[in-house]
Every structure is written in structure tokens, then in C-alpha cells.
Amino acid sequence: MAKFKPFHEFQKPLIGFTPESFLDYVETVIPQDHLCRLVKEVVFSLDTVPIEAMYSFLGQRTYHPKLLLSVLFYGYAIGVRSSRKLAERCLSDHIFIYLMQCYTPDHRTISDFRKNNLKEIEKYFVDIVRIFSKLGYTSVGKIYLDGTKIKGNASAKRTKDRAGFEKWLSEIEEEIATVLKEAETIDKQEDDTCKVDPEQEALQKKLSDRTYLKKKIEEALEVMKEEGKEKINLTDRDANHMKSGGSKDIRPGYNCQAAVTESGIIVAGEAVTEANDRNQLKPMIEKTELNTQEKVKEVGADSGYGSYANYEYLEERGIEGYIPDDHFRQYKSGEYQKEENRYHYTNFTYDSASDSYVCPEGKRLVYWKTRTNKTDSRQWNHKVYRGRECVACQKRSLCTKAKVRELLIDIREPLLQKMREKLISDEGRRKYFMRQYIIEPVFGHLKFNVGYRNFLLRGLEKVCAEFKLMCIGWNLKKMLKLKIRPATV
Numbered sequence: 001m002a003k004f005k006p007f008h009e010f011q012k013p014l015i016g017f018t019p020e021s022f023l024d025y026v027e028t029v030i031p032q033d034h035l036c037r038l039v040k041e042v043v044f045s046l047d048t049v050p051i052e053a054m055y056s057f058l059g060q061r062t063y064h065p066k067l068l069l070s071v072l073f074y075g076y077a078i079g080v081r082s083s084r085k086l087a088e089r090c091l092s093d094h095i096f097i098y099l100m101q102c103y104t105p106d107h108r109t110i111s112d113f114r115k116n117n118l119k120e121i122e123k124y125f126v127d128i129v130r131i132f133s134k135l136g137y138t139s140v141g142k143i144y145l146d147g148t149k150i151k152g153n154a155s156a157k158r159t160k161d162r163a164g165f166e167k168w169l170s171e172i173e174e175e176i177a178t179v180l181k182e183a184e185t186i187d188k189q190e191d192d193t194c195k196v197d198p199e200q201e202a203l204q205k206k207l208s209d210r211t212y213l214k215k216k217i218e219e220a221l222e223v224m225k226e227e228g229k230e231k232i233n234l235t236d237r238d239a240n241h242m243k244s245g246g247s248k249d250i251r252p253g254y255n256c257q258a259a260v261t262e263s264g265i266i267v268a269g270e271a272v273t274e275a276n277d278r279n280q281l282k283p284m285i286e287k288t289e290l291n292t293q294e295k296v297k298e299v300g301a302d303s304g305y306g307s308y309a310n311y312e313y314l315e316e317r318g319i320e321g322y323i324p325d326d327h328f329r330q331y332k333s334g335e336y337q338k339e340e341n342r343y344h345y346t347n348f349t350y351d352s353a354s355d356s357y358v359c360p361e362g363k364r365l366v367y368w369k370t371r372t373n374k375t376d377s378r379q380w381n382h383k384v385y386r387g388r389e390c391v392a393c394q395k396r397s398l399c400t401k402a403k404v405r406e407l408l409i410d411i412r413e414p415l416l417q418k419m420r421e422k423l424i425s426d427e428g429r430r431k432y433f434m435r436q437y438i439i440e441p442v443f444g445h446l447k448f449n450v451g452y453r454n455f456l457l458r459g460l461e462k463v464c465a466e467f468k469l470m471c472i473g474w475n476l477k478k479m480l481k482l483k484i485r486p487a488t489v
């Protein structure tokens, strides 16, 4: 009895070995429930006619978009996304060879395909979400929202303010002047000796590099002036300065937002330049409804999304929200009930009959006026209540530094109170608790399992498409886990 499996190369010469026969062989090796089979099925169910229409009948035949899409989707699902690595895998990895059907595109072909089809990639994300929708998996009765910062493909050193760029520009101009002087001296020496100096070529390269950099700095200064930006990154002008990946360092990056259903499917994913999540609730709900063509009924998110404006939006839309505010933790822990916080505004009782507040000393604060302000960055609508008996109050020094205590109460304060009470209830606690088990694993997987801690592409449009590819990768894995096949739709 033989001890080892026989060497195939000795058994059968590879004469007549064709891509077809190799694919037949690979087909037998890949397990039936392998992710690559699902990727292929999904991609072949997508409408690639708009991409196909972009290619001409003239010239050499190119790779079919379905093959390149399969390679991109599968690559992003397993954490291989650099065009060079993908091209290398199409030569060395039988799963990629199977997806690419034995063709071997070079890295430029893959990267150009990704770059030239950003809009289509975003559309395919929606098409895949709708495959889930047709089977009832993306019932957006409930969604959970969260955001994570992912580093841009740019160095923090290249982010500067106007003064920084102007200083850099003057240094570059000095360097250019020095290089030109050196080149002139070498030119003279060459004329005298009739010999070509090898240094001249290096100087020319240095000159062209510095001239290019100078042009980029001038453009950045122009953009700062036009768009009124205080800081900008020279490499990726859209990347905003923000803390990313739990690090204390502030780096150029993007805020990636995702809306996930109870089944863990990403139904909306966007990369934005605004570091704060507060303004993302409304656009993410609207994106979810657009992608799934269903109304959102319930939403859970962390305190980053808690704001009067968001509570008002949820109330107007009739959406049940489970979103704490920034001070909910203190409220829940009874921090405001402590003696040192006796005069915190939450300990003043509202009397709706007289539209006034009663302070902890039993004195009344009556409505005085309403202050409103609405700018692009901030808006408030406060009712101001003033104490009537504060001047003679013994506790005034503990309550206020002014002569009279004033309470500034946002007119949407009842919405905040309603949200707090809801979150404290058993049902609210349970629903909010689920958030960490549904949305947080998504970013945990993308950042720590597949290693997406930075983007490869630059500029908001490209970064958005790259984030969609990451979301497609997650959704395809989810599809495999849920045993969904596009053929069953």
C-alpha cells in the first residue's frame, strides 16, 4: 500500500493543459459553500451593461467587468484590496484564478477599473442590499447607526493652515532658486569642459519635483481661500483632521457611517468629512429608506447622535429612537441627585400651568423671554426663566454667580426628557443594549479582522466607493452565513 499520495507531475505531463481544464480542476477543489462561489453568483446576477457600454469594440479585447468585479468584491471581503496584491493573487491563488477565469490582469487594469467605476460600485452596493430586501432580511423596522474614523491615505505632516503653507512655499521657492543657481554653474562648467555632468540630471529631477510641489501648495492655498477652510491636507484635500482608531493622534481621515439591521446587514454606508456624528442621523435614515425602499420605524445609536435637532426629527417622522444624550450617563447614575448638584437645572420642577419653574428652595422662576439663533453651525431656541426671589436668597452663592438665577431651557427639552425616560425603562434598556452586539461588531470586523484601518484611495468620492466595497464584502459574508443565494431571489 502506498504511503503517500502520488506526485501529479510524474503521473501526467501537462501537455494540452488549457484554462478550461484547469478551471474544471479548480471547480472540483473549491467547496460548494465557499464565499467565492457566492461572490461569482452575486456578480453574475448584477447588471453590468452600463460598464460594458463604456468599452469600445475597437482595439484589443479587455477583461469582462463581471470578472474584475468578482475579484474586487472577493478581495475586499477577505482583506486583499491593493491592486498589486490582487493582480498577484490572480496569478498565485486558485480562488482568484477561478474568479478571474485564468486571466491575469495587471495591477493598473484593476486599479483603473476601480477608479473608473465608482458610481457603479455604489449602485451595486444598493443592488446587493435589495437582494436581502427581497427575502425580507433588511426589514428596516429597526436599524442601528454608528460611525468610525478611518485614516485617509495622507500624512498628518502635510496638513497645514495658511501660515504653514506660506512658510513651506517660501522654503520651496528658496530651494528652487538654489537649484537653478547650481544648474547654471554646472551649465557653465559643461560649456567650458565640453563634458556632460551627471549631476545635471539629478538637479533637473529635483527642480521638477519642487516645481510640482510649489504648484500643489499654491492650489491648496487657493482652495483654502475659496472654501474658507482653516486647514487642509496637501495629499488628500477632502480628508479632515480627526481622531482615528482609538488613538489620541489627530490625523487626516474620514468618518465612516453605517446603518445596520437587526440581522447585521449594512443597509447604508457613507464616508463623510465631518468628524462629528450629530449631523449624520437624518442623512443616514434617508439613505437607508432610499436603499431599502422601506420606512425606518426604529433607530438605535450612541450619544454621539443625541441632539435636540435629532430628537425633533425623529418626533416629526414618527420614528422610535433609542439615542441617549451626552449627559444621559450622569442622569441615569443619579449624579444630579447628589447634594453638590442640588442646583443643577434638572432639579428645578416645571409647572406647565403657569409656565414657570420651582427651584429646590421652593422659589419660582418665571418665563422672561425666548432667545433664538440659527446659523449653519449652531442653532438654539431657548426659553429664559428668571428667579423672582433670588436677591434675598440665602443659598444664592451655591446656585448662581449672577444676581438672579436664569434658566435657559431649550424649547425641545420635553423631547430630551421623554428620550431619557424611555431609555431608563426596561424595554428601552434592552433595545439600547442590543446596539453594541449588532453595529459594533461590524466596525470591529472591518478594522481588526480584515485590517481596514486606512483608505487606499484619495478624495471623498473615491473614499466613499472604497467604503462601499468594504460594506459589500461584509454583506457578502453575511449572505453566506444566512445561506442566501441570489438564484433563490
Ligand code: SF4
Pocket: 343, 359, 360, 361, 362, 363, 365, 387, 389, 390, 393, 394, 395, 396, 399, 400, 405
Ligand atoms: S438663587 Fe434663586 S433659584 Fe437659586 S435657590 Fe435661591 S431662590 Fe432658588
